Amino acid sequence: MQIRQLHAKYGAKLLKVWDEGTWPKRKLVGEGGTSAKRPPTTSSNSPEGSKNQEFPVFLLSVRIIKANILTSRDALTSSDCYVTLYLPTSSLEKFRTQAIKDSANPVWNETFYFRIQTKIKNILELEVCDADPVTKDNIQFTIAFDLEKVWPGATILEIFSLKPESDACHYSNDDSLEVEFRLSELPGPVEHFVSNCVLAARELSILNVKVDKELNEKLLKAKKNVVLTVQESYEGTQKTTKDLNSFCFHCIKIWGPVLKVKLQNISCKEENDSGYSLVLPLKFLPEGQEVNIDLPVKEASVASFNQFSPLMDTWSSQGPQDLDVRLGYELCAEEQDFLQKRKRVVADALKKLFDLRLDLLEDEVPVVAVMATGGGCRAMAALYGHLLGLQKLNILDCVSYITTSSGSTWTMTNLYQNPDWSHKSLDEPIKAVKRQMLKSKWDIISIERLKYYHKELVERAEMGHIPSFTCLWALVQEGVLHDGANKNKLSEQRAALNRGQNPLPIYTVINVKEKLVSTFDFREWVEFSPYEVGFLKYGTSIRTEDFDSQFFMGKIVKKLPESRICFLEGIWTNIFSPNLLDGLYWSSSPEEFWERWVKDMVESEDNNSYDGYTIYKPPSGAGKFCKIFNDILTDRPLKEGTHNFLRSLDFCNNYLEQKDFIYWRDTVLDTSPYKLTPTEKSLCLIDIGFFVNNSGPPLLKPERNVDVIIALDYDMSEVFKQIEMMAKYCEVQGIPFPKVDPTEEDRKNPKECYVFSDDDNPKAPILVYFPLVNCTFKEYIAPGVKRTPSQMSGGEVNVGPHESPYKTLNLTYSSENFDRLLNLSTYNILFSKDRILQSIQRAMQKRLNIRPRNLNTSSV
Incomplete structure (x- = not known):
């Protein structure tokens, strides 16, 4: 073997060799070309907490041998082909062979070496390119090859057919690229990393x-x-x-x-x-x-x-053992500690509520949650009324979680300024928010306010935060809801949880792609709590005070001060980041929307079957036009940017086999790890309403084991729409959830409360559903108390889609309209007392059936 040139690049430990001789011929896999045997693979179907592991490092050699019958796309010149190699789990640099001029059958025989970790998902991207001295080089084909097919001690020859649209044999000699792979263990130190079997942090x-x-x-x-x-x-x-x-x-x-x-x-x-x-x-x-x-x-x-x-x-x-991210699907230690304390509070409340003679044991205490949708100021005001009703019924002390989205988050951020809010009268917080709803909003665009906005945004940019329109929206929103700057921070809400005295609040958003991919093809649930911010899908969380700091491989590389909660509210209510395609989806009816989404999801899963490698062919002229049109449809011009705390974490080689990852799958890009969130520099977090206006996903996490969900729906466009979307989503994802099946009469004349359950699936929670409707409240000022003629005007609450004073974009209410919405929400809860208590009692009985005990309960 004669070596003409040797070049070492330390970053990737890559050697590039031009070989003027010929290599020994290798047989294909399965034809006895090597005696090496593939080591047995192991997988875990239920990832637990993070594991500190160590594994040897391997040297991968990739020899680009030749290509056959490559036709130039440029009619004026012959093919001058070269091949690029990109393996981001080994190096961020893209390497390339020499260009072979005027050849349809180029022979390179160039070898590249990479240091790799076989416990990581390594996918090598090969691009076959045609050099063009005048215009930009043409990428003819892109090959994504999973290196899991190459095992230590083996020599693998792959002949990639460059006809992805044909049904030709995998190992065709026409229009093909021949590449040889060899893998050998390197002597010396092993690599340490921590993983949750889905993502791994390396040394x-x-x-x-x-x-x-x-x-x-x-x-x-x-x-x-x-x-x-x-x-x-x-x-x-x-x-x-x-x-x-x-x-x-x-x-x-x-x-x-x-x-x-x-x-x-x-x-x-x-x-x-x-x-x-x-x-x-x-x-x-x-x-x-x-x-x-x-x-x-x-x-x-x-x-x-x-x-x-x-x-x-x-x-x-x-080493990765002291990470600043938490890799694990289990609940964090602080939430587990909170639940123990909260269950004692709930057990005492249930004992009084149902007149129990015996104390409930910890595993007999049902987990009750309140789930609120978005809806701007309407959702904020109505949630105050609903919580007031639950407090009057002594049910608020039975609730362990409250999840919110969009406008309903404003209620919780206000209430949790008081560490004992659920045990205090809600009159003062309601008076305070009413005052904000009645005031004129012209002040938010005054010269003084604009100067304040500019000063705040400049200071955030100097600290290292990514400037965005969402930050300006957050400050405007702060002016709408407060008289001055709101200095509170999300982590400070822990003071309201340290004795288990209040439910745990969880605020919900979705992470999407900034461009090229629609919300319906890629969206991932992200939850914020006073303890952590985390991705449900990846089992990865950070402490709340570290959110928007700069991370690399699970470590903080630049710590930024914790943002004031108004900037988080700007993210939770980020209504300025939809793309045009979102609008096209939502312009259709709910039936068309779901039929299209489910159909797209099934087709995408069928078309993304992964057999070790995938061929991508660049679009033709017409395809390029479609790509430009798709860019216009999917771009988010006013997107929010947040430093990505998953940045550079690697996927484990068997991440697709993990139950928890598949269970929470929210994207058709699962088989392409380089297209998922850990490869992004920043997150694009938007209002959850641009997919499903429902804050329920955190409650469906199996580790939370929620028994009863009190669903508060503030949608005025169509009753049952949001909860049906949630039920359909759970059905597609395989998440236990009761079937929502209202009758035609219910749709025409909805009542105050509905209970949905699935007796055949004990893992499905009981759903107590409250649509925003004005039913018997028109005639009753309180349950069983009819209105007098002078009180009838108080029952006139227009919560329909037409001419309503409670439209989402309405930021100012009259005193009468605020009181009517508040009283309606409170009444609907009080009117439905029996249904709520019966649902809680059923959940309690279900837990008691696991280990029967006679608590001598009185009937509800």
Whole structure:
């Protein structure tokens, strides 16, 4: 074998070899080409908490051999093909072969080496490209190949057919690309990582560099600065300034990070990978020790300086065991502790409510939750009335969770400023919110307010938050709901939970793609509580006070101060990030919407069967036009941007086999890990109403084991619509949930309360559903108390879709309209007392049936 050139790049541990000879022929998998055997695979169907593991590192060789019958897409020139390789679990750099000119059957025989971890899902992306000296190079085909098919000790030859639309044999010799893979274990240290069997955090190298202060000052006077680059670190490139001469870089350890240093004119804006006077692989530095390094400086460029100038380096490897994210589907320790305390409060309340002679044991206490939809100020005001009704019935102390979305979140953020709110009269909070609803809103666009908005936004940007229109909306919203700045923070609501004295509030949004993908093809539930912010799907959470800090591989790389709660409210009620495609979906009827969504989901799952590799062919001219049109439909011009705390976490090699991940699957992109959220720099969080206006998903988490859901629906357009959507969603996802089956009479003349249950499925919660309707309240001022003629006007509450004073965009109510909506909500709860109590009693009895005991309950 004659080697013409050898080039080592430390970041990916990649060697690129041109071989002028021929390689030994390898047989296909299954034809006895190697005696190596695939190691048995293991999987866990119920991921528990995070596990600290260690595994050997492997060297993967990828030999790009040749391609057959490649036709140029440019009619004026012949094919000048080359192949690019991209493996982001080993390197962020994209590598490429030489371009073979004027050949339909190019032969490369070039080999690339990558260090990989086989316990991670490694998908190699190969692009077959046609070089064009005039225009942008054409990508002819893209191949996504799962390296799980390559096991240690084996040599695998893959012949990729480049006819994805045909039914040709997998190993066709026409229009094909031949690639050989070999995998061998590397001697030396193993890699440590922590995983929950879905996502994994890997071991980091952390490099601290300090430029001599005196040197930095001299360089700045000479209009020069020091440029430091660790190419594949989170930070990338950093430069010295007047106030900055110390730097930190975070990089995955097995990638073999390299520090590059050079001097550059301050006015130079170009970033290039040349002119570095120092190239230093971290592996040559003693770990954990401070090292002084001389930086070579050309006297011609800085004549007044010595020939060498000092840098100070220290680096260390940081294991993943002390993560700033929590990897695990179980409830966090704080929530588990809260539930123990809350169950004692609930047990006492149930004992009084049902006149029990014996105390309930912990596992006999049913978990009752309140679930509220969005609806702007209407939802906020009506939720106060509903909670007031539950408090009057002594049922509020039986509730363990309250979940909200959009406008109903405003009620909870106001109430939880008081650590004992559920045991205090709600009269004062209601008076306070009524005053805000009655006041003029013109002040929110005054000159003073605009100056305040500008000052706040500038300060947030300087701290490191991503500027967005949502931040401005949050400040405007604060002006609508408060007289001044609301200094409260979400983590401060823990004071209202430390004795289990109130239900645990959970605020719900969805994460979507910023562009190219519609909400209905990709959406992931995200929940906010005073303890944590987390993705239900990935089993990954962070402490609430760390939200919007900058994360890399599960570690905080830049801690930002916790945002005031008004900025979180701006996210929870982010109504400015829909795309045009969302509008097209919602313009259809509910039946058309669900039929289309379910059909799309089934077809997408059928078309995304994963057999180890996938071929993607770029669109034709007509296809490109469709792509441009799709970009217009799916772009979110006023999107919100939040630092992604999942950033760079890797998927475990068997993540698709995990029950919890599949159970919460909310996207058709599951088999493409490079397209999922951990690869994104930022999150795009929007109002939950742009998919299903329902805050229920956190309550359906199996670990919460919710028995009764009191569903409060503030939709005025169509009764049952939101709860039917939730039931249909659960049916498609395989989540236990009762069937919602109202009669035609119920749809025409809805009542105050409905109870839905599934006796055949003990895991399904009992649903006590409250639509926003004005039924018997028209004639009764209180349950059993008829209105006098002078009181009839108080029962005139228009909560229908036409000419209603409670429309979502209405931010100001009259005193009479506010009182009517509040009283209606309270009445509907009081009127439905028996149904609520019967549902709780059924749930309690269901738990008692597991271990029968006679509590001598009185009948409800």
